[in-house]
Amino acid sequence: MLHAVNLTKKYQENLALDNLNLVIEPGDIYCLLGANGAGKSTTINLFLNFIAPTSGKAVIDQIEVSKDPQAIKKLIAYIPENLVLYNELSGLENLEYFVGLAGMKYQQDELVSFLQEAGLQSEAFKKRVKTYSKGMRQKIGVAMAIAKRAKVLLLDEPTSGLDPKASNEFSELLLRLSQQNVATLMATHDLFRAKETGTDIGIMKSGKLVEQLSTEEINHSDLEKLYLNHMNN
Amino acid sequence: MMVFRVAKKEILEMTRSGQFKWMLGIVVALSVVAIYISHVHWQEKNLQRELAQEDARSLWLAQGATNPHNAAHYGTYAFKPQFPLSLIDPGVEKFTGVSIFLEAHSRNEADNVAAADQTGLSRFGDLTPDFILLFIVPLMIIALGHQSVTKEKEQGTLRIIKTQGISNQQLILGKWLGNYAPVAILTTIIFILAALFIRQIDWKFVATMWLVYLAYFAIVNSITLVISSFLNNSGISLVILLAIWIVSCLAVPKTASSFTNEKHPYPTRQEFDAAVAEDKKKGLDGHDPWSEASKKLEQETLQAYEVSKLEDLPFNFDAFRMQKGEEHETAIYFKHNEKLKEVHQKQTQVYRSLAFLSPFLPTRFLSMSLASTDYSTHWNFADAAEKHRVEMQRVLNTNFAENSKLGEWSYKADASLLSEVPEFNFEAPDFGEVMDANKSNLLILTAWLLGSFALLFFASTRV
Ligand SMILES: Nc1ncnc2c1ncn2[C@@H]1O[C@H](COP(=O)(O)OP(=O)(O)OP(=O)(O)O)[C@@H](O)[C@H]1O
């Protein structure tokens, strides 16, 4: 579903992403780990077409992202670290608007069911977003992905700053979506969640993917050791 | 349509913000007050004018049996009617007179000829509907729209939007519509309110003026969104847009006005009067039988009628000479006023060529023209008053010449002569004439409209 082929991004002399090769299949939850500045966001932004690659290509569902960005938009959903919505609109109205911008029109009861599916408590649906907590806003992001029937989720540290319960709920949502064959690429600093939720893990360092493994192959403490090892070299 | 979804959301967001409610409330209140005050003034002035006009006519008729030349010196007034749409745009009325004294031997001016500011372009600060439309509404558009795109960039919502599928063009067009809708509704309300107060409404004029202002606001709205699209910071966007507002609505009109007056200055009142007096001295004076010109006229007339004495002429030569003198003076006034008019026309030319500098200018000119409160209409009025004066002198002098003998200054015409002098009546130019005279303004406004849309399209590719 998601392919990075020799994907490279240079900012002047700074090699932000160095020859990345990556394959993510439907149902996979691929977690990108790595220190600040390792190139995780750069990778995600290349798949989002927010930036253009210096060389190589990002491919989603056989379509090269920079060649046909409009076609890509139909497939993807993006949740950043801090999903900002329109404060003066309710969660329901925000959902309706953003889904509308994807060219989809739903009845109110359908929209409500997406919010329920994303785990937002029903008292909040009609409240203005300015009264929402961060966790509630991230749930609107998940509801947007569900409503859009996205085949690919691109998540940039979506759970950072969430409390453990909210973080856990978010992971469960991801698992449910992966059962529906959604392919997920998620940047995170949370080793524990990556092991719990992810199917695959990639460790990045200075723009390079230095380690790839399946979460089934490793336990929590070994993962931590491996990660720190890479960071200390 | 996605465009309408964006517009709907923009409006929904606006209606929920306190800032918007306050702003709209203030502008609506200002508009209502402006229209009401203008209406009261309009009615007052109209009543005054109607009363003064009736007064002048009855005073004229009340002279009864009188010497025609006395009546000519007694004189009367030509009044410019108060035009309905001056309620919305009083234009240059402030600088031009509304009445002209019509008498023997001189063409009087309404007090406009040498007024310092010939244009009224830079008139600022009167709470009239045109002030709100020309200055305040654009400010409102800027206040509402300056952060339309920058805010989405600052918050990060633009990133989410960009992953949704809507194109930049659709997004910006939707924002354009969302920002324009409240302004269009407000403009329509202002015009409907004003129309309710206007007597003898001519819909062609009102509708066209409404469209002119809608076009003006569309241009301002596009420029606002262009700036908001290009920039990343709402504060900078606001500052730049305010600077654009100051330049287009204040600086450019003011500069255009001084530039034009410098390039084609009007003579001062003194210069004008001196030039007229100079020319008058050179020619026939109807009251002076001893001047060279008088003697020459005497000879020619005696020859033409093949008589040897003035007494033998079939008419009163005194009155005949006065009519000839009048015709001579009329020609002098005509000549000098033509010069003024030439200056006016040259100025108009310059203004037209400068109108591309700011959409404010063509809008201002069209608005005044449609309201019949521009300088051209005033010139038409002054010309009509002069024509009326000439006709009045002709009627009076002819009666004098045909019904009295030479030297019979005590002759009194029947009172019915006074009503033979028609009442002065001035009609504003009709719709076709106004459109014809404003072709270049319409063209430039249209060019601005299209140009600003083109720029907006370009800006939307850069979001
Ligand atoms: N717009 C930019 N211009 C120049 N350099 C950039 C730009 N964006 C990112 N970089 C550089 O690219 C490198 C990778 O940054 P990136 O944001 O991908 O890191 P990251 O792994 O997401 O880090 P973090 O954990 O802090 O989010 C860094 O060295 C960063 O300084």
Ligand SMILES: [Mg+2]
């Ligand atoms: Mg990052």
